[in-house]
Amino acid sequence: xxxxxxxxxVLSAPMLYIVLAVAAEPRHGYEIMKxxxxxxxxxxxxxxxTLYGAIKRLLEEGYISEKGGDxxxxxxxxxxxxxxxxxxxxxxxxxxxxxxxxxxxxxxSNGAGL
Amino acid sequence: MKGDTHSVQCYGILLMLYPxxxxxxxxxxxxEVFRQCDEEACRVPGGHLRxxxxxxxxxxSTITYEYLKRKEYMDRDVKYMATAASLLLAPFFLLIAGAVxxxxxxxxxxxxxxxxxxxxxxxxxxxxxxxxxxxxxxxASLGRQVQLAGGVxxxxxxxxxxxxxxxxxLLLSLFALLVLPFHDSGPCVKRFATHPNVGQxxxxxxxx
Numbered sequence: 001x002x003x004x005x006x007x008x009x010v011l012s013a014p015m016l017y018i019v020l021a022v023a024a025e026p027r028h029g030y031e032i033m034k035x036x037x038x039x040x041x042x043x044x045x046x047x048x049x050t051l052y053g054a055i056k057r058l059l060e061e062g063y064i065s066e067k068g069g070d071x072x073x074x075x076x077x078x079x080x081x082x083x084x085x086x087x088x089x090x091x092x093x094x095x096x097x098x099x100x101x102x103x104x105x106x107x108x109s110n111g112a113g114l
Numbered sequence: 115m116k117g118d119t120h121s122v123q124c125y126g127i128l129l130m131l132y133p134x135x136x137x138x139x140x141x142x143x144x145x146e147v148f149r150q151c152d153e154e155a156c157r158v159p160g161g162h163l164r165x166x167x168x169x170x171x172x173x174x175s176t177i178t179y180e181y182l183k184r185k186e187y188m189d190r191d192v193k194y195m196a197t198a199a200s201l202l203l204a205p206f207f208l209l210i211a212g213a214v215x216x217x218x219x220x221x222x223x224x225x226x227x228x229x230x231x232x233x234x235x236x237x238x239x240x241x242x243x244x245x246x247x248x249x250x251x252x253x254a255s256l257g258r259q260v261q262l263a264g265g266v267x268x269x270x271x272x273x274x275x276x277x278x279x280x281x282x283x284l285l286l287s288l289f290a291l292l293v294l295p296f297h298d299s300g301p302c303v304k305r306f307a308t309h310p311n312v313g314q315x316x317x318x319x320x321x322x
Contacts, residue, residue, distance in 0.1 A: 029147045047168045048147045049176035052140040072146040 011063070014046055014054045016089055019063055019082045026067040026075035029055070058082070121152050121162060128173060136180050174203040198248035198255075198283050249287030255280050 011019065017040070021032045033051055036044050046054075055076065058064045063082035067075045078086070100106035118126070125148045129141050148169075155161030178199040 029143050030150045033147065033151075045168065047172040048144045048151070049169070049172045051147065052144050053176050053179060056136070056140065071142040074143060 011085055011089060012054070013044075014050055015058055015063070016086070017044060017046070018051070018054050018058060018076075019078050019086055022064055022076050023078045023083060023086060026077040028069060028073045028075050030073075032076070118149065119152060121155075121166070122149050125152075125169065128169075131173075131177050133180050174199055198251040198287065245287040245290035248290075249284060252280050252284040252287055 017036045018032055021027055021035045027035065029048070029051055033046055033048075036046055055064070059066070059076075061081075062079055063085055064076045065079050067077045069075045097106065122145070126145055129137060129144060132141070151165055152162075155165045158164075175196040178196040182196065
Protein backbone atom coordinates (compact mmCIF):
# COMPACT_ATOMS: atom_id res chain seq x y z
CA UNK A 1 0.00 0.00 0.00
CA UNK A 2 2.81 2.31 0.92
CA UNK A 3 4.49 1.85 -2.44
CA UNK A 4 1.38 3.02 -4.32
CA UNK A 5 0.99 6.22 -2.29
CA UNK A 6 2.18 9.16 -4.38
CA UNK A 7 4.59 11.60 -2.71
CA UNK A 8 3.11 14.85 -1.38
CA UNK A 9 3.00 17.82 -3.74
CA VAL A 10 6.27 19.75 -3.81
CA LEU A 11 5.81 21.95 -6.87
CA SER A 12 3.50 24.94 -7.23
CA ALA A 13 1.47 25.14 -10.45
CA PRO A 14 3.87 27.49 -12.35
CA MET A 15 6.86 25.43 -11.16
CA LEU A 16 5.26 22.20 -12.41
CA TYR A 17 4.49 23.71 -15.83
CA ILE A 18 8.07 24.95 -16.15
CA VAL A 19 9.64 21.58 -15.24
CA LEU A 20 7.24 19.89 -17.68
CA ALA A 21 8.28 22.33 -20.42
CA VAL A 22 11.98 21.56 -19.97
CA ALA A 23 11.61 17.82 -19.31
CA ALA A 24 12.26 16.65 -22.87
CA GLU A 25 14.76 19.23 -24.12
CA PRO A 26 16.55 22.40 -22.95
CA ARG A 27 14.53 25.58 -23.48
CA HIS A 28 15.01 29.30 -22.73
CA GLY A 29 12.62 31.59 -20.84
CA TYR A 30 10.51 32.86 -23.74
CA GLU A 31 10.19 29.34 -25.20
CA ILE A 32 9.01 28.02 -21.82
CA MET A 33 6.48 30.85 -21.52
CA LYS A 34 5.04 30.29 -25.00
CA UNK A 35 5.01 26.49 -24.69
CA UNK A 36 3.04 26.63 -21.43
CA UNK A 37 0.58 29.12 -22.94
CA UNK A 38 0.14 27.08 -26.13
CA UNK A 39 -0.18 23.65 -24.54
CA UNK A 40 -2.66 24.92 -21.93
CA UNK A 41 -4.82 26.40 -24.70
CA UNK A 42 -4.10 29.92 -23.46
CA UNK A 43 -5.51 29.28 -19.97
CA UNK A 44 -2.11 29.44 -18.22
CA UNK A 45 -0.11 32.61 -18.84
CA UNK A 46 3.13 33.13 -16.96
CA UNK A 47 4.63 36.63 -16.95
CA UNK A 48 8.41 37.26 -16.88
CA UNK A 49 8.36 38.05 -13.12
CA THR A 50 6.57 34.85 -12.16
CA LEU A 51 8.60 32.82 -14.66
CA TYR A 52 12.01 33.85 -13.34
CA GLY A 53 10.90 33.75 -9.69
CA ALA A 54 9.89 30.11 -10.26
CA ILE A 55 13.07 29.35 -12.27
CA LYS A 56 15.18 30.73 -9.41
CA ARG A 57 13.48 28.46 -6.88
CA LEU A 58 13.68 25.44 -9.20
CA LEU A 59 17.43 26.03 -9.68
CA GLU A 60 17.97 26.43 -5.93
CA GLU A 61 16.11 23.23 -5.17
CA GLY A 62 17.82 21.29 -7.97
CA TYR A 63 14.75 20.49 -10.10
CA ILE A 64 16.26 22.14 -13.18
CA SER A 65 19.78 23.09 -14.25
CA GLU A 66 21.35 25.48 -16.73
CA LYS A 67 22.39 24.11 -20.12
CA GLY A 68 24.42 26.78 -21.88
CA GLY A 69 23.37 30.02 -23.54
CA ASP A 70 24.43 33.57 -22.69
CA UNK A 71 23.39 36.23 -20.15
CA UNK A 72 20.40 37.24 -22.29
CA UNK A 73 19.21 33.76 -23.15
CA UNK A 74 20.05 30.83 -20.90
CA UNK A 75 18.74 27.34 -21.53
CA UNK A 76 17.27 25.18 -18.77
CA UNK A 77 16.75 21.43 -18.52
CA UNK A 78 15.00 19.21 -15.95
CA UNK A 79 17.34 17.24 -13.65
CA UNK A 80 16.64 13.63 -12.53
CA UNK A 81 15.16 15.15 -9.33
CA UNK A 82 12.87 17.32 -11.47
CA UNK A 83 11.76 14.34 -13.57
CA UNK A 84 11.03 12.36 -10.39
CA UNK A 85 8.98 15.32 -9.05
CA UNK A 86 6.92 15.34 -12.26
CA UNK A 87 6.23 11.60 -11.87
CA UNK A 88 5.13 12.20 -8.27
CA UNK A 89 2.76 14.99 -9.29
CA UNK A 90 1.30 13.00 -12.18
CA UNK A 91 0.78 9.99 -9.87
CA UNK A 92 -1.19 12.26 -7.53
CA UNK A 93 -3.35 13.49 -10.40
CA UNK A 94 -3.87 9.91 -11.62
CA UNK A 95 -4.95 8.80 -8.15
CA UNK A 96 -7.32 11.79 -7.80
CA UNK A 97 -8.81 11.00 -11.22
CA UNK A 98 -9.30 7.30 -10.30
CA UNK A 99 -11.07 8.28 -7.06
CA UNK A 100 -13.20 10.87 -8.87
CA UNK A 101 -14.28 8.26 -11.43
CA UNK A 102 -15.05 5.69 -8.71
CA UNK A 103 -17.27 8.08 -6.72
CA UNK A 104 -18.96 9.33 -9.89
CA UNK A 105 -17.59 12.86 -9.62
CA UNK A 106 -15.97 12.61 -13.06
CA UNK A 107 -17.21 13.02 -15.71
CA UNK A 108 -19.93 15.19 -14.17
CA SER A 109 -23.54 14.57 -15.21
CA ASN A 110 -23.94 18.23 -16.26
CA GLY A 111 -21.32 17.67 -18.94
CA ALA A 112 -18.47 19.55 -17.21
CA GLY A 113 -15.15 17.79 -17.56
CA LEU A 114 -16.19 15.81 -20.62
CA MET B 115 18.48 49.23 -23.91
CA LYS B 116 19.58 51.54 -26.75
CA GLY B 117 17.31 51.12 -29.76
CA ASP B 118 14.60 49.50 -27.64
CA THR B 119 11.00 50.71 -27.64
CA HIS B 120 9.72 52.95 -24.80
CA SER B 121 7.84 49.97 -23.46
CA VAL B 122 11.02 47.86 -23.13
CA GLN B 123 12.91 50.82 -21.64
CA CYS B 124 10.14 51.28 -19.02
CA TYR B 125 10.35 47.60 -18.13
CA GLY B 126 14.15 47.88 -17.84
CA ILE B 127 13.67 50.71 -15.32
CA LEU B 128 11.10 48.73 -13.34
CA LEU B 129 13.55 45.81 -13.14
CA MET B 130 15.75 48.04 -10.96
CA LEU B 131 13.18 47.54 -8.20
CA TYR B 132 14.25 43.89 -7.82
CA PRO B 133 17.00 43.01 -5.30
CA UNK B 134 20.48 43.59 -6.75
CA UNK B 135 21.56 39.93 -6.62
CA UNK B 136 18.38 38.77 -8.34
CA UNK B 137 18.64 41.52 -10.96
CA UNK B 138 22.25 40.66 -11.75
CA UNK B 139 21.41 37.00 -12.24
CA UNK B 140 18.05 37.23 -14.07
CA UNK B 141 17.69 40.88 -15.18
CA UNK B 142 19.10 40.45 -18.70
CA UNK B 143 17.03 37.33 -19.31
CA UNK B 144 13.83 38.96 -18.05
CA UNK B 145 14.42 41.96 -20.25
CA GLU B 146 15.01 39.71 -23.26
CA VAL B 147 11.78 37.80 -22.56
CA PHE B 148 9.89 41.09 -22.22
CA ARG B 149 11.48 42.34 -25.46
CA GLN B 150 10.09 39.32 -27.31
CA CYS B 151 6.68 39.71 -25.64
CA ASP B 152 6.74 43.38 -26.66
CA GLU B 153 7.50 42.48 -30.30
CA GLU B 154 4.60 40.04 -30.25
CA ALA B 155 2.29 42.61 -28.61
CA CYS B 156 3.00 45.03 -31.50
CA ARG B 157 1.32 42.60 -33.91
CA VAL B 158 -1.90 42.19 -31.89
CA PRO B 159 -4.48 44.95 -31.40
CA GLY B 160 -4.53 45.93 -27.70
CA GLY B 161 -1.51 43.68 -27.16
CA HIS B 162 0.50 46.32 -25.30
CA LEU B 163 -2.32 47.05 -22.90
CA ARG B 164 -2.74 43.34 -22.09
CA UNK B 165 1.00 42.86 -21.70
CA UNK B 166 1.40 45.83 -19.34
CA UNK B 167 -1.65 44.91 -17.33
CA UNK B 168 -0.17 41.44 -16.79
CA UNK B 169 3.24 42.89 -15.91
CA UNK B 170 1.85 45.48 -13.47
CA UNK B 171 -0.30 42.90 -11.76
CA UNK B 172 2.57 40.48 -11.14
CA UNK B 173 5.37 42.98 -10.50
CA UNK B 174 4.55 44.17 -6.93
CA SER B 175 4.07 40.66 -5.58
CA THR B 176 7.13 39.16 -7.31
CA ILE B 177 9.38 42.05 -6.22
CA THR B 178 8.17 41.87 -2.60
CA TYR B 179 8.52 38.08 -2.66
CA GLU B 180 12.17 38.31 -3.69
CA TYR B 181 12.94 40.85 -0.95
CA LEU B 182 11.23 38.85 1.77
CA LYS B 183 12.26 35.37 0.70
CA ARG B 184 14.62 34.69 3.56
CA LYS B 185 15.18 31.64 5.70
CA GLU B 186 13.51 33.11 8.79
CA TYR B 187 10.14 33.63 7.13
CA MET B 188 7.83 30.74 6.33
CA ASP B 189 6.65 30.42 2.74
CA ARG B 190 3.08 31.24 3.72
CA ASP B 191 4.19 34.44 5.49
CA VAL B 192 6.18 35.56 2.46
CA LYS B 193 3.08 35.01 0.31
CA TYR B 194 0.90 36.93 2.80
CA MET B 195 3.35 39.81 2.88
CA ALA B 196 3.72 39.89 -0.90
CA THR B 197 -0.08 40.04 -1.21
CA ALA B 198 -0.29 42.75 1.46
CA ALA B 199 2.35 44.85 -0.31
CA SER B 200 0.59 44.39 -3.65
CA LEU B 201 -2.67 45.59 -2.16
CA LEU B 202 -0.98 48.65 -0.69
CA LEU B 203 0.83 49.42 -3.92
CA ALA B 204 -2.23 48.81 -6.11
CA PRO B 205 -3.36 52.49 -6.22
CA PHE B 206 0.09 53.65 -7.36
CA PHE B 207 0.35 50.95 -10.00
CA LEU B 208 -3.14 51.90 -11.15
CA LEU B 209 -1.88 55.43 -11.75
CA ILE B 210 1.16 54.11 -13.66
CA ALA B 211 -1.10 51.82 -15.73
CA GLY B 212 -3.32 54.82 -16.51
CA ALA B 213 -0.30 56.86 -17.58
CA VAL B 214 1.03 54.04 -19.80
CA UNK B 215 -2.41 53.55 -21.38
CA UNK B 216 -2.82 57.32 -21.86
CA UNK B 217 0.62 57.56 -23.42
CA UNK B 218 -0.18 54.63 -25.75
CA UNK B 219 -3.36 56.42 -26.83
CA UNK B 220 -1.38 59.64 -27.41
CA UNK B 221 -3.33 61.76 -24.90
CA UNK B 222 -1.81 65.06 -23.72
CA UNK B 223 -0.01 64.91 -20.35
CA UNK B 224 -2.37 67.40 -18.61
CA UNK B 225 -5.39 65.36 -19.63
CA UNK B 226 -3.67 62.16 -18.47
CA UNK B 227 -2.92 63.57 -15.02
CA UNK B 228 -6.49 64.86 -14.67
CA UNK B 229 -7.95 61.54 -15.72
CA UNK B 230 -5.57 59.60 -13.45
CA UNK B 231 -6.74 61.61 -10.42
CA UNK B 232 -10.39 61.35 -11.48
CA UNK B 233 -9.99 57.56 -11.72
CA UNK B 234 -8.20 57.52 -8.38
CA UNK B 235 -11.08 59.40 -6.72
CA UNK B 236 -13.58 57.11 -8.37
CA UNK B 237 -11.93 53.94 -7.10
CA UNK B 238 -10.83 55.24 -3.68
CA UNK B 239 -13.83 53.74 -1.85
CA UNK B 240 -12.84 50.31 -3.23
CA UNK B 241 -9.21 50.96 -2.33
CA UNK B 242 -10.15 51.16 1.36
CA UNK B 243 -10.70 47.41 1.28
CA UNK B 244 -7.08 46.83 0.17
CA UNK B 245 -5.25 48.27 3.20
CA UNK B 246 -7.79 46.57 5.46
CA UNK B 247 -6.95 43.14 3.97
CA UNK B 248 -3.23 44.03 3.87
CA UNK B 249 -3.37 44.94 7.58
CA UNK B 250 -5.06 41.65 8.48
CA UNK B 251 -2.46 39.66 6.47
CA UNK B 252 0.45 41.55 8.06
CA UNK B 253 -1.05 41.06 11.52
CA ALA B 254 -1.50 37.32 10.86
CA SER B 255 2.15 37.02 9.75
CA LEU B 256 3.38 38.98 12.75
CA GLY B 257 1.25 36.85 15.07
CA ARG B 258 2.75 33.67 13.65
CA GLN B 259 6.30 35.00 13.94
CA VAL B 260 5.71 35.83 17.62
CA GLN B 261 4.00 32.50 18.21
CA LEU B 262 6.96 30.66 16.65
CA ALA B 263 9.31 32.57 18.96
CA GLY B 264 7.34 31.33 21.97
CA GLY B 265 4.73 34.02 22.59
CA VAL B 266 5.04 37.64 23.67
CA UNK B 267 8.20 37.47 25.77
CA UNK B 268 11.65 38.97 25.35
CA UNK B 269 12.16 36.52 22.47
CA UNK B 270 8.79 37.54 21.03
CA UNK B 271 9.70 41.23 21.14
CA UNK B 272 13.03 40.40 19.51
CA UNK B 273 11.08 38.73 16.74
CA UNK B 274 8.95 41.85 16.28
CA UNK B 275 12.17 43.86 15.98
CA UNK B 276 13.60 41.45 13.42
CA UNK B 277 10.30 41.40 11.54
CA UNK B 278 10.50 45.08 10.68
CA UNK B 279 9.19 44.56 7.10
CA UNK B 280 5.99 43.03 8.54
CA UNK B 281 5.66 45.79 11.16
CA UNK B 282 6.30 48.38 8.43
CA UNK B 283 3.54 46.89 6.27
CA LEU B 284 1.19 46.85 9.24
CA LEU B 285 1.85 50.53 9.99
CA LEU B 286 1.51 51.43 6.30
CA SER B 287 -1.84 49.61 6.17
CA LEU B 288 -3.09 51.50 9.23
CA PHE B 289 -1.86 54.79 7.78
CA ALA B 290 -3.56 54.08 4.43
CA LEU B 291 -6.78 53.14 6.24
CA LEU B 292 -6.74 56.41 8.17
CA VAL B 293 -5.82 58.61 5.21
CA LEU B 294 -7.91 57.11 2.36
CA PRO B 295 -11.42 57.94 3.66
CA PHE B 296 -10.66 61.67 3.61
CA HIS B 297 -9.44 61.78 0.06
CA ASP B 298 -12.38 61.06 -2.16
CA SER B 299 -15.37 63.13 -1.20
CA GLY B 300 -14.77 66.61 -2.51
CA PRO B 301 -14.42 69.84 -0.53
CA CYS B 302 -14.90 69.80 3.21
CA VAL B 303 -16.67 72.38 5.38
CA LYS B 304 -15.61 72.42 9.01
CA ARG B 305 -18.43 72.43 11.56
CA PHE B 306 -18.31 72.32 15.33
CA ALA B 307 -20.59 70.30 17.57
CA THR B 308 -20.73 69.95 21.35
CA HIS B 309 -20.55 66.47 22.82
CA PRO B 310 -21.70 66.02 26.45
CA ASN B 311 -18.65 63.91 27.44
CA VAL B 312 -15.89 65.11 25.14
CA GLY B 313 -16.73 68.80 24.74
CA GLN B 314 -16.41 70.57 21.43
CA UNK B 315 -15.82 68.34 18.43
CA UNK B 316 -14.63 69.37 15.02
CA UNK B 317 -16.60 67.65 12.29
CA UNK B 318 -16.11 67.68 8.60
CA UNK B 319 -19.17 67.91 6.37
CA UNK B 320 -18.75 66.90 2.75
CA UNK B 321 -20.41 69.19 0.29
CA UNK B 322 -20.49 66.72 -2.62
